[in-house]
Amino acid sequence: MASRKWSTSLFLTVLLCLVALTGSAQSFRVQCPPSTVTHPIAANNNSEPAYNGPTQFGTAPINGTSGGYVTPTSNVNGAIKCQQISGGDGLATMADGTQTYMFSFGPLSGLADVAAGQPSTQFPNVFNTVYPGALLLRGDPATTDGATSGASPGNGGSATPSFTWNGAIGLQPDADALASGTCNTAFYGPQCVDGHVDPRQIIDVGVMNGNIPAPLAAFDEDDEFFLTLTNVGMIMRPDLFEQHTVHFHGYPNASSFYDGVPDASVAINIGGSFTYYYLAPDAGTYFWHCHITPPEHLQMGMVGQLHVRPRQDRVPSGGSLYTYLAYQNGGTSTVPLPTGMAADLRTACNPATDILCSATMPAINTGALQGLDKLGNPQRYTYNDGDGSTAYDVEYPIQMHGFDPNFHFVGMTFNPEMFVDMKDKYFLLNGRGYPDTVTPGPQATVTTDTQMHYSQPMPAIINIPVGGRALLRMVNLSVTEYHTLASLGIPMKEVGFMAKLLRDQGGNNTEFYTNSITLGGGESLDVILDASDDSCRAFAGSGCSATLYKAGSTFYLYTPQLDHLSNDAENFGGMMTEVHICNSVSGGNTYGNKCN
């Protein structure tokens, strides 16, 4: 921590520098500290520790004027996760072949992961690495991968992409700090990777690298998340000095400063970086979007998803889910905390005193134990259910959204925008219309600088292992309409709504089976596509799933708003995708995996 004794006589003369020092401001910079007060041991912050019970705290001693606050002393849960994104523009390819202009966020970290359809959130030891190659090229990773329009390297895992690095774009050793000997190399490493960036690399990669959906963020409860938004400007609109922000939609008890609403706090100007900081909220499916002139920026494409995984995922193998939920809730009369462990009130849900929480103890203890899923990995859950009711084998984000082609054309050509007349004509799942939704691999679009960029990295192909369950994290980010998505054949079990477990204050699960879901703009829910016996045993007996949902068959997710099954004037397309029942699924539990 820096010394606080400023010589008064110098104080005013260095006032401006003090502001700069306090902001540590060069304009572009990234932040991903290897350790913080909340996660003090750097070596532990590059992987998720198992959940053995609540974090234990003590109060840091008051030392001068520091301290006096609660810090973890043992059993530290969670880690640190970081991500960098660009705010700018880009071009996307619609399913009828039209190239559409967007305002969008693009990835400036985790580029290889994004191209594979995965989240671009990284641990510090991955984020804080300097590009190992000679030079980042315009259009990367598509350029290095040799992508051509529409073709897809990394096709369902069969081809190996050339670009494999996931660090933060532009990160460079801080040569000045090293040379002057002022670098805290114990903290930032011998190369002094302290967030200093080379703006040329950021501009080379960030300009026109917009993605729809915006880069997926995913992390775990108890993590600290640093999201750096770097405003690279909108090349096609030199008349706009547009700021951008990131609004974390749905975060309970968000701060106004990091809420991303420009009228309520601040927005980052072109040529600057702003790092949003949050301790992960409760598990669930959230999303994020720009909040500058929302009718414009959201329609133009600045929308993406964010998942928070429950700490129940980290329960040790064989552990009772009910017991570990009791630990999260500070112990119950039948399941007290282990001896010597104190409760962490932050993770507890007490319906008697908190009207806004839902992860209470389930009314029924099913005796569920932590085990393995159908892919052979530790079982994953949507929420801290304590009874296994939200378990899944594979997970897929599904973002429903629409583009109004007139509005996007006007957005590129300096004309007044008519919000009253806004009408989507392209109906998109994860930024694509059918049949592009079922084309594996990232979709590339050539932009006005003749470079290939991955514009739409995520397909919407749902691969489910036979008898298994797929978690669909569904979000509607339309700015005009409610959307409905229906499942033909495989029942949907809705387990969560707007990032809360469906459970009442008495502990009864209020989840339900359905065949369709409807969401308004800015809403999310969690649906498990249940191809297991659970969904059919009641009427078809045990073993029903093997007969009803046979390996090798294809089902559909589609919108029953039939006029939305179109790509503008093209009569069949839009919001539709395929669900494949597979003998097995390999290569991961989300997009980019392979149906065997």
Next chain:
Amino acid sequence: MKATKMTKAISNSRLLLATMAALLLTATAFAAAPGISGTTFNLTAQQAYLNQPDGEAVYSWGYGCLNTTGVTFLPTAISGSCPTMQVPGPTLIVTEGQTVTINLLNGLPTAAGNTSILFPGFTVTTTGGVTGLLTQEAAPGGSVTYSFVASAPGTHPYYSGTQGDLQIEMGLYGAVIVLPSNPGNGTCDTNNVTNLYGKTDYGTANSVPGFPEKDFRLAHAAYDHPKSCYDREYLFQWAEMDPRIHKQALAQVAAKVSCTAGSVGCSLNVQTEPYHPAYFLINGRSMPDLMDPNYAAEYPHQPYNGNPHMHPGELTLIRTIGQGHWQHPFHEHANHVRILGRDGNLVLSPTNPGTNLAGILMFNTDTTPGESFDGIFYFSGRGLNWDPYGHHPVASGTNLGATNANPFPTDPLASPPCTPDADGYNTGTTTALNYYEWCQDHNKPVQSMPFGDVAGGGPATLPDPNILTNGAWYGGTPYLGPDANLRATMPACDTTRNAVCTTLLPSNVQANPANERGWAFMWHSHNEREITTNNVFPGGMLMMMLVDSREFAIDESQ
């Protein structure tokens, strides 16, 4: 053309100026759920113009008070009025079990024909009037009487039952609030439940102007259920206007101004489809007018506003009605809402329904035409992982950042105690300005470098203010409350060395003044196209909710 009621259109430029002045002068307006209370209401339906922020005066119809005989304005702390035409119509505040009588006089232009009122959720008996499709109606110039027992506590819509596609569009809608006869089953405002208001001395703070705050609640709970107790309350009615429909109505009414009721051709034939709204209204107004005070003079026919405020931990009741044609995803930033009841029906768990709620938690509370809901919201800062007030401990009696001269005496607001209760909040002393602070984060810094009188050591490096653009509701720093903002923008300034040293005050933050410095969160329709007024952003269905530190008294009567 009769001169009396149709020449009230205000010129564009005057209206815009009035609007801007209103916003600037009343940067801190408030809300509550005002209305009229009684058991007999004498209402009328009339025409008038509604003012919109783009300068338009939109020809509309609305319910109003024929007279205010026997009526009380609630809450008593707000001085109210009831014109003969308002949109939404007067909010009728009654108590569970009362028999309510509404006399409606049809004051609409003759060509508009009959009008009526429906009261969904109640069993209505009628007297007089003429037979209509859905209910008894008042003929032009005539009357009808409706009567019902207010059987269901909660929020309920009322709206026209005649030619609804036109008359509701034109503005004939309003709200009935039924207060419970045994609020909270008698448990609210006591020391052992979660609503804060009745706790001893809550609302009092030593020597702070404006305290104790007045009580603006209509009741202490929304239902006869202990989990429906609340500390603040707001009513939001959501609707749209398609100006083409209103212009057609005006033209046809003008053309038939002297026709005789019941004669051939003495009726309107307004096309209400295709529906293409340009105005998106909460309580009859669009942003920024929406955030001006209740009963503001600039909007003589739009008395109700939307401008929520709350202190951390306060339970805020959100009463919402979908009027109009469309659904709207009403997004509350900063937390979820627990749905208490739908259409005045509590949603309860089968396990201990006397205690346990089962309404869903939503961060977008969808409004649906004809449907109402009541929900509870609060903000507390729990789990933020830094101290919203920028508190720091006092060591050796000196301020953080003090220089040799120590120009600032130790600031007690910078270093209050925080003693967690069983749920982790500071609730020991109800007069504490940091009442309901989340103690696990007390004194925890967010910024890595110290600045002014705020400690460093936190995880985030704050950006250079020179590369940020401030919003009108920005407090100036990440922190909550006037004291924290002053400490965070004021480098230690030693006046013995330089008499003119000064604080770094933020610019362009006039909507969140120095004595408030709240945390602003946008509450709005998330079909973002609807936060525009006639193609102009910002506008429409947009409000800013302010979480205020208890250094600032919330006075909903302004």
